[in-house]
Amino acid sequence: MPFHAHNAATGETLPGEFHDASPAAIDAACRAAADVAPAFAVLAPERRAALLEAIADALEKAGDALLDRAGLETGLPRARLEGERARTQGQLRQFAALVREGSWVDARIDTALPDRKPAPRPDLRRMLRGIGPVAVFGASNFPLAFSVAGGDSASALAAGNPVIVKAHPAHPGTSDITAEAVRTAVAASGLPAGIFGMVHGASPEVSLALVRHPAVAAVGFTGSLRAGRALYDAAAARPEPIPVFAEMGSINPVFVLPGALAARGVAIAEGLVGSFTLGVGQFCTKPGVVFGVASEAWTTFCAAVAERARAVAKGAMLHEGIARAFAEGCARLEGVEWLADGPARVARVDAATYRARPELGHEIFGPYTLLVTVESAAGLAALAEALEGQLTATVHGSEDDFSGTAAAELLAVLPRKVGRIVCNGFPTGVEVAPAMTHGGPYPACTDARFTAVGTGAILRWARPVSFQGFPDALLPDALKQANPLGILRLVDGRLVR
């Protein structure tokens, strides 16, 4: 059964026919990756860095064709797509710099102590190396930055792993153009084609076959809880289970403390509406619930949110499935007061209702947020404690707020619940930076020990290997006595270059 891409704004069918990859095609892509994996894992860092930069350059060369098609398939405006392409290139170049510098392999050397009693200590050296072929699942909401050449692919390649991408069926044409750019870069870098593969698929069978393939060593995914959990379960049920990093979204709670509400409630309301409607609310970090303490200032704040939300124009959603899920998700909510129900929606409930209805704590992907009126600031920490795992939480507070008990209690709870806490800001706009954590306790993601964004993302796809008693000539360069790569290494407990 062929499938087609659709114009996100009009629904019309776009040129191009796509097909679920056959089992043979999936097998071929995985085998090709497995064949080249050993050599790619030990390729000189400089060549891996150059490949990542070549991919970044190729995305530029893909030019208008890429941005035009992405615009049609996703409904995202041109400026956003230009920014997203720049972000994607920036990610690739950040990983190139990381790989070129080289210290990310966390080299550790414990030199021999031949005279130690009761037994001599052998020379022991370890470093990180690639885990093996990584299956990457493109996300619908970032057709470039979290898709074919996005952060998962960039970090997996950086660690020395071939990548097999499952293109998102909502933007297959964009995926094809990107894949062609990557293939060109791989070939121009003199590397074998097996380093990068891509398969199409609109049915779950393609995804499951990829995750179950014996050559696949790890999985990266960004998308819904339902799909992410299905891949996680399939990976865990394999004869040889493999790690899955699935980022599955979040409601990204916002806590507005009384002092902040009084001092700058309207400004926060404005920022909030900007954040929850950004990209038509289709970000994993969209603030989906806002807690504030019943007061005149809260009433004013709610009115300001409602007023600004009602002024938001209709934007095209990424695809019909998301638009439908959004409409249905909002329609299902019972017992809430709708403050805005145009293109952007704002509902309000009291805390007792919120607590009694777990469905109010589930993500509704799209331009919607829920305002929860809390009896007193003292109740905020308990509401935080009841949250599921989140990508982010946000606290707005004044100096006065932060010197009080309620804020202290809240701030003590949040680090256990989330990957990133934002103070007096908004959670959308995820910096690609070493200090970023884009992850968090389940169901935000399947393994809170890792991040999907920032240089730390490479650690998802690498594992340590130790070399004991090796002649220097047989060691990888990163572990040779003379440190030919000039990287930082922990030698006998001291970090030296």
Place this chain on the structure above:
Amino acid sequence: MPFHAHNAATGETLPGEFHDASPAAIDAACRAAADVAPAFAVLAPERRAALLEAIADALEKAGDALLDRAGLETGLPRARLEGERARTQGQLRQFAALVREGSWVDARIDTALPDRKPAPRPDLRRMLRGIGPVAVFGASNFPLAFSVAGGDSASALAAGNPVIVKAHPAHPGTSDITAEAVRTAVAASGLPAGIFGMVHGASPEVSLALVRHPAVAAVGFTGSLRAGRALYDAAAARPEPIPVFAEMGSINPVFVLPGALAARGVAIAEGLVGSFTLGVGQFCTKPGVVFGVASEAWTTFCAAVAERARAVAKGAMLHEGIARAFAEGCARLEGVEWLADGPARVARVDAATYRARPELGHEIFGPYTLLVTVESAAGLAALAEALEGQLTATVHGSEDDFSGTAAAELLAVLPRKVGRIVCNGFPTGVEVAPAMTHGGPYPACTDARFTAVGTGAILRWARPVSFQGFPDALLPDALKQANPLGILRLVDGRLVR
């Protein structure tokens, strides 16, 4: 149904009656851990370090009572137990030093760029913190170093997590004495009892209930593939899946290259017998298969292994179940030539037979090894390629060997198969050191990205949390601008203290 400990040497029942923990007792231990987890996660590093040292001291104070009972329950000789206690204390002190020094939290700071275009960059800071209560499963073969106060517990506590130990039913008395020592140390450190809990259990239900408890955030296990996989599966099937680090053993292949065989075959034979019979062959890193190239030197080597193995005296195995599994495992092997079949067993097959019978590649826990006669050195890499994941692999080679193609091909394969490669040594004797990797691809363990031994073991139980736009006073000490802990931090891409 009560259960009892047995004298490993005589089989007689030892004093003391033990009971499977009731569901209520398991729940109570887990809840107690959850209650204290938030405060323990942010306890000053110095106090966590002091706790680990207090536990090390308490193990000393447990004195003869601990070593006597461990000797009875495990059959391990006194000197080994003294050494193992020292190792256990050394591990605790190594983690204490790591926590006191503090840089393990991998603090990263990206300072704000308020003037950046198109959008300002916020101040972003991240660090590692404890993942939450860790369930630790004691191993039968290390009643101290991989049990109640062993490496998993030490690393989990070091990261700031409460621990709930499931005592191994083969040494429940040893576990009780150790647990009492830990409890004393916790109390003497002025910390709440919930930081450390222990439950007994001889039936899988206790283990599964512990892994399924909602308060448990991660699992550490050392033992059999069957039990480890059962815990992994239970953890993956939870409503909120949690990470499991299960170290499940290995056959630890040894490759003896022709030059080494010719130059020092008898010395290698001696070392091999010492290694595979050490601790009555009851180590996860016991070399269980040895590949050598058909030649006169190999024939001599095999004879030397057999002769020395026949001279090995009978040792008590850890418990009746292991002794029975060992006897049955050896009895099931068909088509092998027994070169030694006393207390220590040596079998031999040709490579064709080895390849045809996958069961020959499965671990037999105990003093047994299999010698595999290979047609030519060129065949070694293919045999390595066919291996399952391993904790270790060992290569014996001369300078000549290592300048040849066969060795190069073999050494290219091994890093993909194992956690640690030993050159001209033996895999038993796992150093507790920063550069150690005790782990490896499945089925050696369930997540090759981590190690169970060495300071890196702490990373199994920690996750990153980012703080964005925070006032300095609200940040954890590790992230404060003035760096009050004096740790190494990555600030705007540069590592500074």
